Amino acid sequence: MTSATRTLQIHPDRCTGCKQCELACSWVQTGTFQPSRSLIRVHVFDEEASFAPYTCFQCDEAWCMQACPVNAIDVEPDTQAKVVIDDVCVGCGLCVIACPFGTMFFDRGSHTAEKCDLCADDPACVHACPTAAIEYVEADPVGWISAFGEKVDAGRRDSLKGEL
Amino acid sequence: MLKGWTGTLLRVDLTNGNIEREAVREDWARDFAGGRGIAARYLSEEVDARVDPLAPANSIIFATGPLTGTNSSTGARYMVVTKGPLTNCMTTSNSGGLWGPELKFAGYDLLILEGRSPAPVYLWIHDEAVELRSAEHLWGKGVFETEDRVKEETGFPDTRVTTIGPAGENLVKYAAIVNDKFRAAGRSGVGAVMGSKNLKAIAVRGTGAVEVADPAGLMQAQWAQKHALTQAPLTSEGLPGYGTLALMNVVNEHGALPTRNFQQAQFEGAEEISGERLVETRLQTNKACFACTIACGRVSKVSEEGQGRYTLNTSPRNWREATEGPEYENAWSLGADCGIDDLDLILKANTLCNDLGLDPITLGATIAAAMELYEDGVLTDKEVGMPLPFGSGEALIALTEKTASREGFGDLLAEGSKRMGDALGRPDVFMGVKGQEFPAYDPRAIQGMGLGYATSNRGACHLRAYTISAEMLGVGDAEGPESPVGKGELAAAFQNVSTAVDATGLCLFLTFGVGLDEIAPLMAAATGHPYTPAELELAGERIWNLERVWNMQAGITAADDTLPKRMLEQPIPAGPTKGQTSRLAEMLPDYYAARGWSEDGHPSQEKLRALGLG
Ligand code: SF4
Numbered sequence: 001m002t003s004a005t006r007t008l009q010i011h012p013d014r015c016t017g018c019k020q021c022e023l024a025c026s027w028v029q030t031g032t033f034q035p036s037r038s039l040i041r042v043h044v045f046d047e048e049a050s051f052a053p054y055t056c057f058q059c060d061e062a063w064c065m066q067a068c069p070v071n072a073i074d075v076e077p078d079t080q081a082k083v084v085i086d087d088v089c090v091g092c093g094l095c096v097i098a099c100p101f102g103t104m105f106f107d108r109g110s111h112t113a114e115k116c117d118l119c120a121d122d123p124a125c126v127h128a129c130p131t132a133a134i135e136y137v138e139a140d141p142v143g144w145i146s147a148f149g150e151k152v153d154a155g156r157r158d159s160l161k162g163e164l
Numbered sequence: 165m166l167k168g169w170t171g172t173l174l175r176v177d178l179t180n181g182n183i184e185r186e187a188v189r190e191d192w193a194r195d196f197a198g199g200r201g202i203a204a205r206y207l208s209e210e211v212d213a214r215v216d217p218l219a220p221a222n223s224i225i226f227a228t229g230p231l232t233g234t235n236s237s238t239g240a241r242y243m244v245v246t247k248g249p250l251t252n253c254m255t256t257s258n259s260g261g262l263w264g265p266e267l268k269f270a271g272y273d274l275l276i277l278e279g280r281s282p283a284p285v286y287l288w289i290h291d292e293a294v295e296l297r298s299a300e301h302l303w304g305k306g307v308f309e310t311e312d313r314v315k316e317e318t319g320f321p322d323t324r325v326t327t328i329g330p331a332g333e334n335l336v337k338y339a340a341i342v343n344d345k346f347r348a349a350g351r352s353g354v355g356a357v358m359g360s361k362n363l364k365a366i367a368v369r370g371t372g373a374v375e376v377a378d379p380a381g382l383m384q385a386q387w388a389q390k391h392a393l394t395q396a397p398l399t400s401e402g403l404p405g406y407g408t409l410a411l412m413n414v415v416n417e418h419g420a421l422p423t424r425n426f427q428q429a430q431f432e433g434a435e436e437i438s439g440e441r442l443v444e445t446r447l448q449t450n451k452a453c454f455a456c457t458i459a460c461g462r463v464s465k466v467s468e469e470g471q472g473r474y475t476l477n478t479s480p481r482n483w484r485e486a487t488e489g490p491e492y493e494n495a496w497s498l499g500a501d502c503g504i505d506d507l508d509l510i511l512k513a514n515t516l517c518n519d520l521g522l523d524p525i526t527l528g529a530t531i532a533a534a535m536e537l538y539e540d541g542v543l544t545d546k547e548v549g550m551p552l553p554f555g556s557g558e559a560l561i562a563l564t565e566k567t568a569s570r571e572g573f574g575d576l577l578a579e580g581s582k583r584m585g586d587a588l589g590r591p592d593v594f595m596g597v598k599g600q601e602f603p604a605y606d607p608r609a610i611q612g613m614g615l616g617y618a619t620s621n622r623g624a625c626h627l628r629a630y631t632i633s634a635e636m637l638g639v640g641d642a643e644g645p646e647s648p649v650g651k652g653e654l655a656a657a658f659q660n661v662s663t664a665v666d667a668t669g670l671c672l673f674l675t676f677g678v679g680l681d682e683i684a685p686l687m688a689a690a691t692g693h694p695y696t697p698a699e700l701e702l703a704g705e706r707i708w709n710l711e712r713v714w715n716m717q718a719g720i721t722a723a724d725d726t727l728p729k730r731m732l733e734q735p736i737p738a739g740p741t742k743g744q745t746s747r748l749a750e751m752l753p754d755y756y757a758a759r760g761w762s763e764d765g766h767p768s769q770e771k772l773r774a775l776g777l778g
Contacts, residue, residue: 016459018452023235026373033234034269034373049448049463049486128235130390130457 005080007141008116008123010052012148014133017042017051024128025055028119039105039116040125040134048151053125053134056103056116057141058082064115067098072113081118089113165190167377168230168690169198174272174294176287178361179220179279183294188273194693195776197667197700198229198273200256201707203245206276207254208710213717217249217353218335218360220280226267226326226366227275229669233268233374233454234382236686237390238671240264240454248352250337250526250580251599251623253715257340257354258627258666259326260453261347266324269370281362286327288318289368299364304330306519307342314367327365328355329521331568335359336578338526342518346461346488347453350523352600352622377692385685389678390457396677398637403460403673404450406439408492411604413438418636418645419741420609421496422602424503424554425532426595426730429606430739433505437495441507448486458673463488470508476515490514490524493626496604497528502535503554513560520568526580529601531563533581533593534573542588548573595731598623598724607731609741610635610645615655615751618725621711627672629658639676648747652754657701664704706775709759709767713777722765725752 022038029037040055062082065073072088073095075081091111096104105114116123118136126136165171165188175184188202196202203225215221224246231239242264248255267275270289277287284299297317302310311325326343332355339355340348349355358364376382393399402410415421416434423431435441442464451461465486466474476487490498490510498513499505517524531552537543538552545551549572552559566574576584581601582594595602600623607614612631620628631654634642643649661680665672668687680697687695726732731746756763760771772778 013449016450016452016456016461018456018459019454020235020457023455027235030373031379032373032375034371036269036371037373051449051451130237130394131459 006121006136006138007057008055008118008126009135009137009139009141009144010054010148011133011135012045012048012050012052014131015042015051015053016131017044018130020128020130021053021125021134024124028124029114037107039103039114052148054101054103055125056082056101057145058118059101059141063098063100064095064104064113067094069094076117079118079121082115083117084113084115086110086112166193166230166691166693167375168234168687169193170268170271170273170372170374172272173274173276174289175276175278176296177279178277178281178285178296178363181281181296183296195703196707197664197687197695197703199227199232199241199667199669200243200245200258200663201667201703203227203243203274204254204256204707204710204714206274207245208714210276211247213247213714214719215247217247217252217357220278220361222247222357222360223276223278224354224357224361225274225276228264228268228273229667230690231686232669233265234376234386234690235455236386236670236690237393237455237457238453238674239669240456241666241669241671242267242349243666244341244349244354246354246357247718248354248622249335249356250351250353252718253352253598253622253720254711254718255352255354255622256666256711257349257351259341259343259347259349260456260671261324261344262454263324263326263343263347263368264669265454266368266370268374269372270368271370271372275366277361277363280360284362284364286314286365286367287363289366289370290318291369291371302364303333306330307521308345308519310365311345314365318367318369320369323367323369325365325367327521328358329519329568331521331578332356332359333364334568334570334578336522336567336570337580337583338523340517340521340523342521346518348518348523351525351625353523355521376690378689381689382686385682385689389682389686392682393457393674393677398639399458399673399677403458403676406443407460407462409439409442409462409490409495411439411492412495413440415605417740418609419736419739420606420645421500422595422604422606423500425501425529425536425593426602426606427536428738429609429736429741431500431503431505434500436505437499437507437510439492446507446511451488453671456671460673461488462490464511466508466511474508474512476512487511487515488518493604494524494528497525497532498560499528500604501528501532502560504557504560506557509557509560513564516561516564520564522564522568525603526601527564527567527577529595530577530581530584531560533585533595534577536593537588537590540590542590592729595728596624597727598720600624605632606736606741607727607746608736608744611648611747611751612642612645612651612654614727614731614746614748615651615755616658618727618748618752619655619659619755621708621715628662629655630662630672630675631655631658633676634658646741646744648750650754651751652756653758655751655755656758659708660701660704662704663707664700667703667707668700702775706777709772709775710777712767713772716766725765
């Protein structure tokens with residue numbers, strides 16, 4: 001495989017918190033509108049007056065994969081997305097516990113783990129976002145995540161100052 | 165049942181704590197389209213129009229539409245329908261945010277709340293599990309703290325809460341119901357009805373789905389709708405750029421910005437409280453309601469100069485020192501109408517209104533009327549408890565708090581400006597219709613708006629017939645704002661379309677970019693019923709007539725379809741619209757004719773039969 005893989009790049013400054021990304025994702029998963037089944041979730045950062053959607057950014061270490069006792073999580077060769085193979089998943093939930101980002105989900109209906117699979121290289125959330133706050137581009141996710149993390153941290157630190 | 169609907173309504177009898185599920189009537193769902201429409205149908209069936217609004221015999225209905233919770237842009241809305249204590253009419257008060265869709269995801273289209281609880285309670289809806297919980301410990305608390313505590317008690321940070329503040333508990337005639345801390349079903353006193361029932365809040369968490377009839381059709385229709393919104397200047401630039409406050413400079417320049425209780429029509433401080441100024445000095449970010457691709461909401465902070473002077477107590481969980489708003493209406497009522505040009509102070513007062521659960525339009529307008537009475541010498545420092553000249557921000561803040569608690573002079577303010585004017589022997593200071601105060605457009609300067617105010621079913625309101633769109637803002641065709649010609653038909657058409665939009669679960673602001681041509685395919689694909697634009701407009705007309713008939717049973721007559729003398733007889737004193745008065749008398753007969761009503765404003769039997777109401 002030669003072509004570079006793409007990743008979901010989030011721009012919190014553009015996000016309005018509209019949840020169209022959640023609606024699009026749940027539509028892909030269920031054919032209905034059901035944000036509780038979305039694999040991308042919009043978070044509100046009060047300290048920063050900012051919103052940001054987050055989902056699996058297909059990290060290299062992939063603790064979900066390492067934790068799975070039956071090898072039900074595999075790497076999709078074209079996109080490098082980590083995907084759950086439904087037939088193999090036994091629904092033990094270890095991956096949900098293992099993921100440090102909280103982006104592994106568990107569906108009580110089918111009793112299997114669920115995660116973002118990049119919609120086979122054409123993510124629906126990217127199309128749905130009205131402000132281009134989610135882009136599907138060649139980029140290093142570590143870059144934007146740490147930059148945003150620092151900004152939020154600074155906000156938190158500031159918010160701790162002041163009087164009781 | 166039609167898709168788009170969950171098909172279930174929740175009926176709660178607060179008197180005895182009974183909670184029941186019921187199938188939604190499908191024929192009503194189809195004919196009244198949803199939201200405002202179906203709720204009006206249930207209310208008219210179940211509640212005597214002559215009921216005392218604050219008696220247990222009044223019901224309060226929370227209703228979503230078929231598009232609430234879908235990915236149609238702006239599918240966020242719910243409607244509160246009840247008899248309003250400010251107007252003694254059927255009121256229909258609409259709100260966005262996240263609460264309405266959550267109710268759908270929990271599995272309910274409507275909530276019907278009846279009776280009166282013997283003690284303060286809140287309703288907790290978690291999918292199928294529904295219970296009334298004690299709210300003794302929340303009684304007296306503001307909206308922000310109530311929402312935070314209820315979330316904590318339910319155990320989920322994503323529980324959505326709609327609640328009243330102290331104003332609703334104290335039966336302030338214009339208390340609001342506030343969801344997601346900053347979104348409100350604001351007008352006509354729906355919050356007082358909730359308070360009269362000892363119902364503090366409704367918390368919802370829903371994990372279910374909204375299903376649609378024609379998935380492919382819906383996807384196509386929503387792309388078309390969203391695309392159209394990106395092409396229209398107001399929905400792609402004006403509203404996202406400046407929020408509703410974009411209007412401040414536009415309306416002021418036209419000479420239609422009511423100032424100092426409608427004594428002038430231009431405000432010298434308009435620039436200071438405009439959307440442009442907010443963006444330059446205070447805006448943090450835009451905020452969207454659920455599924456909205458316009459995102460007109462404002463998250464704002466007080467300016468650097470204002471720091472320290474105004475603290476916004478929005479609870480630690482809210483934007484640190486920032487707040488939401490203000491909207492154009494609130495910046496006008498708390499600003500220009502009171503002669504105040506300090507945007508930081510307006511932010512503070514607006515935030516207080518959210519926390520105390522007050523409608524800022526009626527509050528600001530009532531204080532403005534009191535300011536006029538003070539300057540006329542009818543009210544003195546002794547009665548008010550402080551000086552109350554136009555422009556006094558200190559008084560505005562102090563009286564906002566006193567109104568919510570009905571303390572001192574606040575007790576009279578809590579009745580609204582009609583009852584206050586009557587009590588003080590000066591009914592002429594009331595600037596409104598059917599007991600409800602005007603919003604931020606001088607009806608002398610924009611003739612269609614005046615007709616819309618006079619004939620609105622819930623008292624003066626800009627959202628029932630926003631004819632200024634066509635008269636001034638270039639959306640649609642009409643004679644200019646100074647002309648009464650054609651305004652009867654225009655107002656009736658605007659009312660029908662707006663009512664239909666209110667029924668779908670979408671936001672009226674859509675109509676700056678799309679019309680029923682774009683909305684009907686969404687409704688058809690979601691529900692499976694082949695709605696056409698004409699059928700939706702007819703549903704709007706049906707709902708409007710139903711509300712009218714009920715209001716007439718409540719005692720409204722054609723004599724109530726009027727404007728204050730100041731609007732009819734006193735010309736605007738200066739500015740570009742100098743000399744204009746409202747030409748209501750010329751427009752009203754055209755309006756009744758366009759409606760197919762008799763000359764004295766009664767819907768004719770033929771009309772009612774044609775609408776399936778006779
Ligand atoms: S669709 Fe875009 S703007 Fe809306 S919540 Fe998701 S990321 Fe934010």
